Amino acid sequence: xxxxxxxxxxxxxQVGRQINSKVVRIDQRMVDQYLEATGDPNPVWRDxxxxxxxxxxxxxxxxxxxxxxxxxxxxxxxxxxxxAHLGGAxxxxxxxxxxxxxxxxxxxxxxxxxSEIKERQGKLxxxxxxxxxxxxxxxxxxxxxxxxxxxVRYSTEK
Amino acid sequence: xxxxxxxxxxxxxxxxxxxxxxxxRFSAQWAAASGDFDPIHYDxxxxxxxxxxxxxxxxRLKMALFSRMLTDFMGPAGRLKRLAARHxxxxxxxxxxxxxxxxxxxxxxxxxxxxxxxxxMEDGQRKQTAIGSATFSLPSQKK
Numbered sequence: 001x002x003x004x005x006x007x008x009x010x011x012x013x014q015v016g017r018q019i020n021s022k023v024v025r026i027d028q029r030m031v032d033q034y035l036e037a038t039g040d041p042n043p044v045w046r047d048x049x050x051x052x053x054x055x056x057x058x059x060x061x062x063x064x065x066x067x068x069x070x071x072x073x074x075x076x077x078x079x080x081x082x083x084a085h086l087g088g089a090x091x092x093x094x095x096x097x098x099x100x101x102x103x104x105x106x107x108x109x110x111x112x113x114x115s116e117i118k119e120r121q122g123k124l125x126x127x128x129x130x131x132x133x134x135x136x137x138x139x140x141x142x143x144x145x146x147x148x149x150x151x152v153r154y155s156t157e158k
Numbered sequence: 159x160x161x162x163x164x165x166x167x168x169x170x171x172x173x174x175x176x177x178x179x180x181x182x183r184f185s186a187q188w189a190a191a192s193g194d195f196d197p198i199h200y201d202x203x204x205x206x207x208x209x210x211x212x213x214x215x216x217x218r219l220k221m222a223l224f225s226r227m228l229t230d231f232m233g234p235a236g237r238l239k240r241l242a243a244r245h246x247x248x249x250x251x252x253x254x255x256x257x258x259x260x261x262x263x264x265x266x267x268x269x270x271x272x273x274x275x276x277x278x279m280e281d282g283q284r285k286q287t288a289i290g291s292a293t294f295s296l297p298s299q300k301k
Contacts, residue, residue: 030191037184037191037219040226042159044234054234055297063238064225067218070193088208090198091217093288095242124209156208 006119006126010082014114019080019132021111022073026061026104034065060101066145067096072112072134076151080114083128087156092129094149100142107139115148124154161233164271164296167264173275176227176257180215185251188219200251215249220288224277227257228292235297243277243290253282259292270295 035045040062043050051059069075077089102108116131129150136145185200194216197204205213221243228238249255256279263274272295279288 033191034222037187038222038226040229042229042234050234062225062229063241064222067221067225067241068192068194069218075194075196088210089196090210090214090248091245093217093242093244093290095240095290096221097240098238101237154209158209 006086006128007117008082011080011117011128014080014082015117017114019076019112019114020073021109022071024071024108024110026102026106026108028104030070031061031065031104034062034068038062038064056101056103058103058105060103061106063096063098063145066098066102066136067147071108071136072110076112076114076130076132077153079112080130083130083153085155086128086153088124088154090124090152090154092150092152094132094147096145096147098145100138100144102136102138102144106144108144109137111135111137122152122154124152126155128153159230159233161235162231162296163299164264164273165299167261167273167296169261169264171261173227173231173259173261176223176230178223178255178257180249180251180253180255182213182251185213185215185219188216188222192216192218192222194218202251211248211250213251215251215255217245217288220245220249220255220279223255223257224279224288224290224292227259228275228277228294231259232294232296237295238292239272239295240293241290242292243279243288245288247281247285247287249279249281249287256280256284262291271298 115133118129
């Protein structure tokens with residue numbers, strides 16, 4: 001195992017812990033802004049009759065909206081002060097499972113946990129890879145979505 | 159919007175290519191829609207100071223564009239079940255994005271007709287900047 005120089009004991013102590021949580025009420029404005037930004041023309045996201053014809057119980061939220069950072073609160077960097085000195089952060093990607101539909105009006109409780117922390121060398125120099133597990137429960141405590149994703153922290157010092 | 163049926167799917171089938179032009183305005187619009195106002199996605203000077211090659215496209219925007227490509231392809235009664243991508247390159251704001259997908263497997267599970275595909279994104283130089291996979295379900299024409 002390579003020597004880890006960026007990861008401290010206080011950073012490692014966060015592994016397995018909830019970093020932050022957020023309760024989000026999905027409203028029509030969120031959906032409209034998302035559809036406008038992505039140019040998504042699908043009538044299912046707008047029209048109740050089209051949604052019901054497609055087998056939904058109501059107008060569903062496009063799954064891509066559930067991947068937006070507003071669902072998780074904000075950047076995890078803001079909740080991890082022990083890495084604040086690194087300065088830079090970029091998205092490494094992740095995986096989302098859409099287990100049940102989410103509808104406009106649903107209240108989603110999102111919980112973000114740090115699941116793993118690793119150190120790598122890359123184009124941006126020494127980097128810390130923080131991996132998260134995120135759960136999305138609706139107002140009936142049903143797990144509707146879950147994700148695993150990674151953010152890359154790096155020093156912005158030149 | 160046409161509906162795709164499970165019987166119409168074949169392994170190795172390629173989805174229609176999606177191309178998206180990008181701009182600072184587009185990035186700012188995404189910031190407002192997504193709640194992610196990190197200036198690295200729309201402020202060139204700030205991004206350069208962060209050791210980046212310039213303002214870069216938000217990774218979650220790339221996920222959203224993948225999601226749209228797939229739901230467009232499926233039609234209204236399709237369901238996106240899983241979406242995964244690794245960002246292996248940075249897409250500069252102002253450069254076009256090209257999204258592609260290819261079917262890798264079709265199969266049935268209890269009550270569902272499932273399709274797996276590989277997905278990827280290319281920058282203006284046709285370099286892959288994101289690569290991943292997705293799973294979706296489709297209705298059957300058989301009643």
